[in-house]
Amino acid sequence: MSKMYEQFARDYEKAITDNIYNGNLERPSLIAMLPELAEKSVLDLGCGPGVYAEYLISHGATVTAVDASQEMVEIVREKFGEAVKTYAQDLSLGLPEEKDASYDVIICPLTVHYIEDVSVFFGDVKRLLKQGGVFIFSTHHPVVDFEVSPSGNYFQRELITEEWDTVGHPVEVSFYRRSLTEWFESLASAGLCVTNLSEGKPSERMKSLCADSYKRLSTTPNFIFFKCEVR
Numbered sequence: 001m002s003k004m005y006e007q008f009a010r011d012y013e014k015a016i017t018d019n020i021y022n023g024n025l026e027r028p029s030l031i032a033m034l035p036e037l038a039e040k041s042v043l044d045l046g047c048g049p050g051v052y053a054e055y056l057i058s059h060g061a062t063v064t065a066v067d068a069s070q071e072m073v074e075i076v077r078e079k080f081g082e083a084v085k086t087y088a089q090d091l092s093l094g095l096p097e098e099k100d101a102s103y104d105v106i107i108c109p110l111t112v113h114y115i116e117d118v119s120v121f122f123g124d125v126k127r128l129l130k131q132g133g134v135f136i137f138s139t140h141h142p143v144v145d146f147e148v149s150p151s152g153n154y155f156q157r158e159l160i161t162e163e164w165d166t167v168g169h170p171v172e173v174s175f176y177r178r179s180l181t182e183w184f185e186s187l188a189s190a191g192l193c194v195t196n197l198s199e200g201k202p203s204e205r206m207k208s209l210c211a212d213s214y215k216r217l218s219t220t221p222n223f224i225f226f227k228c229e230v231r
């Protein structure tokens, strides 16, 4: 687990609220794919400091928020108390505490690339979805991560380590890059069918925050968003 999500969890929370990549590209793009949330039971996986949880409860959902980082879970507990059920769990091991067919909506923003083998995780997502439920997740666009591929083999899953300035100073982050083919095969093997795909869209607000970022992110991909249903 990167120090970004443990030691610097509280700085991360401040940084992502209204920044370019999270607040004005990733979050509005994933939110645009969400169904009606009122009275829905929603599982927020890799919940981080609860920025999504806040959106979900404010739109009438009942939320369970899970993250591998104890610090992130603590932040969510402090912010929402009893209003959100939260606990620590490494998603690569699935969600053994959760009951079959218990959620209408499962989201997993910007977290799947920290899991090397997603088969147990995707299998559990399918198990937890109610009939007609949806699973929406976002990750780095494979084309973007291929630009820094150590192997130069697009089809080989590989670990990439970078330094990100998200919290105002460089912090090392490692994540897995995999092909679009592998994402689709992993979802299909778990019994999840992709019903919508998005490559994201900057918010209008980004124009006033940083015109150069708006121009670049309106014309080049950065994240990719999958909406899936049980087959």
Ligand SMILES: C[S@@+](CC[C@H](N)C(=O)[O-])C[C@H]1O[C@@H](n2cnc3c(N)ncnc32)[C@H](O)[C@@H]1O
Residues within 6 Å of the ligand: 005, 016, 022, 045, 046, 047, 048, 049, 050, 051, 052, 066, 067, 068, 069, 072, 089, 090, 091, 092, 108, 109, 110, 111, 114, 115
């Ligand atoms: C980029 S942050 C995204 C946070 C939140 N989803 C958001 O978009 O605001 C990634 C989160 O994934 C969590 N994470 C990383 N690896 C994980 C794993 N194996 N299981 C569960 N959570 C993990 C980190 O602790 C961190 O909170």
